[in-house]
Amino acid sequence: MRYLIRRLIWFAVALLGLSLLVFAALRILPGDVASVMAGTNATPARIAAIRSRMGLDRSYPQQYADWLGGLLHGNMGVSAISGRTVASQIGAHAAVTLPLIVLSLLVALGVGIPMGCQAVLAGSPRVRSVLHTIAIVGGAVPALWGGLLLIMLFGRGVGLIGILPSQGFPDAGWHAPRAALISLILPTITTGLVAGAGIMRYTRACLISMEDSDAVAMAMACGMTRRQAMLRVGLRLSAAQLVSVAGLTFAQMITGVMVVESLFNLPGLGAMLINDVGNRDLIAVQSELFLLAAFFLLLGLLVDLMHHALDPRLGEQTQHAGGEGSTHDLGIR
Amino acid sequence: MTSVSDDGKRSKRFGRGGHTTGNVPLRMRFGVIIRSMWHQSVGRFALIVMACWIAVSLLSLFWTPYPLLYTDGGHAWAAPSAAHPLGTDGVGADVLSWLMAGSRTNLVIALLTMLVSAVIGLACTAVMISGRRALASAGVVVVDALIAIPTVLLALLFAVPFGTSISVIVAACGMTYGLNMARIVKPSASLAARSAYVEAARAMGGERVARVFSPISCPRLSPVLAVQLSMSAGTSILAEAGLTYLGVGVPSGVPSWGHTLTTSVRLISVYPLTVLWPGLTVTLVVTALYLLGDTIRDCADPLANVELRKLAAAVGRQTHNTGADA
Amino acid sequence: MNRTDMAQDAMTQDVDAATRPQLATSGEILHVRDLSVQIADKTVLNDVTLDIGANERVGLIGASGSGKSMLVKAITGLLPRAARVDGDITMGGTQLQAGDDAAFAALRGRYVGLVFQNPGAALNPVLSVEQQVGLPLRLHYDLDAGERRDRVMTMLERVGLPASLAGSYPHELSGGQQQRAGIATALITSPRLIIADEPTTALDAIVQRSIIDLLVSLVESAGASMLFITHDFAVLSRATTRCMVIDRGRIIETGDTTALLRDPREPQTRSLVNAAKTLTLNVNPEHHHA
């Protein structure tokens, strides 16, 4: 409980720090923001108009306060280029990216954990080493290249077995759920498999470290077979660690997701962000970057809380984390 | 590798020669480590790929099949031929030459990322295990929070004010991998910090954090560090490819593997098989880097490598005999 | 004394056909012939032959690294997969093939119970004491939850753990309590053979003594046999009747515990016994029986 409170406080602090970082990064731009936004041939009057419309004529603290206040009310500003509100823009693009992320994660976990277990538990040493090789090489494939290979294999019109669409998202979006889902298959497999290889490697490492543990031996002594003991006790005791790793894999998967969005021509958050950065649409970029980063902070928070919930021993340890008191076996137990 | 360089420093401090008290001279240790790596098939693979990578990088400084700026206007988007084994890109530049030159950029990126992530990672670890409770727990929570931010968002954030450059990639990768490393190294570091041998050293004098990172316990961390650093290097190559493709990585005009991969995406409609080579190169090198860390961990650690222990024991006996002769 | 009597009473009421293994028909509980084990080209056990009869408590002593723990692991099928095993193991009338994990698993926790050296590491940290102690019952017997709980609570009482600790997790217990939970887990199914691998090395002298007494009295009252591994000779003479000495993977000497400790034949045994004598407290016992 104390951990939860402390973690929440630091989450808030981190959010605040993050907002400052994003704000500052976009203000130390060389040159005048408004003139960049107005374009090269803009009249001074137009630049001034933009400046006042965006609130850029006010002091930095004032601007920061305005932005933060807006965020708190769900008002993230209006894109200078498209004229749409940033909120609606994010919403539209997230409808592609979020399902892609969630599906990829499911694929990654669904492939990574069973195969990682098999890489330890398979009876034949040859199968184990083949699976280990797959885990390492799979994690070394750039998402871009993996996607290309999949297109070359399955892409409609290009691939050897051209059965799946490899470009674009249906215009109707999720109103055409079948088409939308089908268009996400190849992208999902790309990111899911690459991330799955990482999960597989960690699962394997965790289980191997449990192989000689007394806890697994004890479970076997109670009457479990080795396989049962490893899966029920070994995997359970690695779960806390695996959740942490999955969280990190998830965060790092995003580079791949953006690449894949661009490769498969999906109108997702990545495409939006790259586009806005390219257009120097600062008001939009500011809110978008902050929101995305905040999303990952939240994810990290959830992962940590889950990690704690999975390990009953942690509640005790963190109470004197890093303190002198915990550093020695005090001989009082 | 870390432990080796530590030993080097150490033996100098001990007095000349480094032959005292069973200390094995650096060169002998290094020889044994490389030899044991070579005797494992995995290690041999990693060493060969690393050697090729470095050789091609150096070679590309002096020679590539075509100069990088040479464009064959008449042969834009050309399929592979004897003249251009991997074809040409949109302006008729030779893809093979750019791939070769790209290896040196990626080598630089990988090395710098390792350096930056090591500095950030060890600094964060030091804070997290420091004796001051408030500082340590604040460090833990801050790392826990920041670790969730993806590399690509950091790169975008840095790219807005600074534009695209190698430093942006290194900064973004270095920071995320550094935090990652801090979290992974922390358990071993705090184990080391509370371990009896650091305690024993502390009883003889010395600070806690300094002790953990001093040669006393860096050997304890060096296996984890070897694995983590080589992971950072490998992952930085993957990140470079992704970021460059997204337009926030290496600026166009600078050769890199990400650049070549991006080119080959366009080439796919002309001649699909060319896409194999840059991707294979990246996969091979990253695999080798991942494996390199594992084998270094197994071979440079006297606990895991019997040969190192045998060497030390032999040196211990031998020094005495020479001493008796004198 | 009191506790032993209580335990015996509870035992006779508790035992019923469902929990009593029917396998042991002969007097032989464990039968090992020419057992050899190699791990990574290193021979850890060499032609080990041993028998444990009904109601027998056998000690196994040897220096560290002599293969004591490996023998336990080989008998119970807990060796790492890389191990190469030759020889015959017959337990409860079943001849066991090395690598036949299912056959071993069917006996572990039912016919043979294990008490581990370091209960802090062995007890599953995410199971409560009640869940942990009940685990062998869950795995081997088809009991409903209430009945299982009754048995667990009886067992906890027998090992001297208060019922209030049933919901606690291992990290909340003291070392002695953890080992009591470990013993309860090993004994819950009334196995015919108990193997204890240095069960008290992690504990201090006074706790050690009470744990050994508890273990011996429980094994005795259940009519089970025991293989007791230790390097503490005081414990040995207290807990066992027969004793084997293992050295570099071989059983070098077997005999009646008292006789063997008084008059060891093999030089290795002699040095072990002499070492133990050097370390034993040497006082006139009359002083502290008052």
Add this chain to the structure above:
Amino acid sequence: MRETNEQTATRKRGPAEASGGTVLLAARGICKSFGTRAHRVQALRDVDMDVREGECVAVIGGSGSGKTTLTRIMFGLDTADAGTVRYRGGLLAGPRSAVMRQLRLESGIVFQNPFTSLDPRWSAGRSIAEGLVVHAARSGRRHSAGGGEAIDAAVRGALAMVGLDPDEFIGRYPVDMSGGQAQRVAIARAMVAQPRIMLADEPMSAVDVSGRVQILDALTEIRRRQPHMAMVIVSHDLGVVQQLADRIVVLHDGRIEETGATGDLLANPQSAYTKQLIAAAAW
């Protein structure tokens, strides 16, 4: 002093008062508790203890008795909640105080488990030499002429003193040693800088029987060779204590239960707890 020497050799010693050395280390009114605010454990309650020059004091008691905590506080490895520790008359105050520095220079510590207290990635020679190098750096003098050779000689001497062949062990790693050998290397490390006072915290509990005898022999030899050095040994093994200690301090539940000369106390224990301890050891 010569008399003391002979007495050690025969493993029979008179009462502690007879050794009559000056008090080296004195603890007064030590209190210490652990745990969180909600769940407090009082490990030590108002404990006094002296260690005199040339004597060997054994601190015995069950786990949770506070024996390790007390000796850690006395040797400056932990801080007390209340009470004072004086080393040669000077107050031990804070990790950077001059007295603390002096104590660290002049004390050697042997920990419970040699396989964790020795750096697993260092050879024995290097671990032992580290004691000397740190010592030299701390005492402000570099090893002058022939530093390397001087260290080498000292390390070999320390190994020989604990009964290990220097040639064989100087380059050996802890994984290749038995428990008794590794613990003797740890003792050599503690002894190499020739301390005035030594702490051995349960030096035998992680080692098998034959190793224990080796350690006992090494410690006995050290007592013989360094009659002026004080030794504090924490143990729950009364057989060892009987052979090594001049004086026994029995701790129970954070309090001193009983203290007295070894022979007296073992033959004629006063408190019920001590009787229980002796009974448990003498079965």
